[in-house]
Amino acid sequence: MNIKLMQVGPIGTNCYILEHDNKIAVIDPGDEAGRILAELKKSDAQVEYILLTHGHYDHTTAVPELHQALPETKIYIHQADANGAGSRLFPLAGQVDDLLLYDEGDILPLGDLTIEVLHTPGHSPGSVTLKAGDALFTGDTLFAGDCGRTDLRGGSWEEILVSLGRLGKLEGNYHILPGHEGTSDLDTERQVNRYLREGMGVT
Ligand SMILES: [Zn+2]
DSSP states (O other): OEEEEEEETTTTEEEEEEEETTEEEEEOOOSOHHHHHHHHHTSOSEEEEEEOSOOBHHHHTTHHHHHHHOTTOEEEEEHHHHSOOSTTBOOOBTTBTTOEEEOTTOEEEETTEEEEEEEOOSSSTTOEEEEETTEEEEETTEETTEEOOOOSTTOOHHHHHHHHHHHHTSSSOOEEEESBSOOEEHHHHHHHOHHHHHHHTOO
C-alpha cells in the first residue's frame, strides 16, 4: 500500500492517491484535475475508484473532469451528500451520470487490500471515513488536533461527536489522513484532541 498526498485548490484540500497491487483509488480530488491526472500518469497502475469522503465542493470539484478522462473509474459517494444538501455542496448527481453510492459497512477491494466504509456524519450528513490497512481517511470529520465544522447546512455537533467517539474507540493505531492540513495518528489524537476525547467520553 502506497499513499501519495497532493494538496489541491485554493484552500488546500488533501487529495490522496492510494495505490496497491497496481490499482489506484483517488480520494477527494477537490480541484486541479490536470495536476492529478499528470500525477496518475506517472504510474502504470489502473485507476479503479474515485472515493469521496463527502460532497463539499472543495473535495469534489475535479470529479467531472477526472470522470471524462478516466471513464472506466467507479465514483463513490454517500447518498446523503450526492444530491447537494446545502449551498456549499457541489451536487455530483446530475453532473456525473453513473455515480455510485456507498454506505456503512461497504467493502471495496483494491487488489488484495480492502477499503471499508464507515458512515461518520456530523460535518455533513453523508460524511464517511475510509479504512484501508492501517490508514483512516477521515475527510473533514477528524483533523490533526481538531474536527470539522458543523455549522454548514446538514451539519450536526451531536452527530460529529458520536462519529469522533466511534473513531477514537477503534482498536489499535492508525495513520490519520484528514481532508485538510497535516496528518497524524490515532494514538496521538486520543491523547491530544479534545473533540475526539469528548466524543469518546473522556475529558
Ligand atoms: Zn467539508
